[in-house]
Amino acid sequence: xxxxxxxxxxxxxxxxxxxxxxxxxxxxxxxxxxxxxxxxxxxxxxxxxxxxxxxxxxxxxxxxxxxxxxxxxxxxxxxx
Numbered sequence: 207x208x209x210x211x212x213x214x215x216x217x218x219x220x221x222x223x224x225x226x227x228x229x230x231x232x233x234x235x236x237x238x239x240x241x242x243x244x245x246x247x248x249x250x251x252x253x254x255x256x257x258x259x260x261x262x263x264x265x266x267x268x269x270x271x272x273x274x275x276x277x278x279x280x281x282x283x284x285x286x
Contacts, residue, residue: 215240217283220265220275239265239273241282247274 218241223232242264249259262274 215242215266218263218265219281219283220263220273221279222273222275237267239267241265241280245274
């Protein structure tokens with residue numbers, strides 16, 4: 207039986223913040239990923255006591271890690 211790997215999701219280039227323990231700073235990382243769908247990040251309260259939730263893209267990195275990415279930080283690589 208021929209078993210082929212099924213790859214789902216749109217190819218994308220994403221950028222996200224990641225903490226660097228050595229420099230003790232947040233660095234911006236760019237990576238290739240697969241976009242799966244849109245989601246909503248849990249509501250949080252701002253300093254002005256306003257409840258805010260935000261739309262995020264659910265993206266899977268090549269190593270299987272999942273990142274919630276702001277829409278403006280996603281660039282789709284296909285022509286769809």
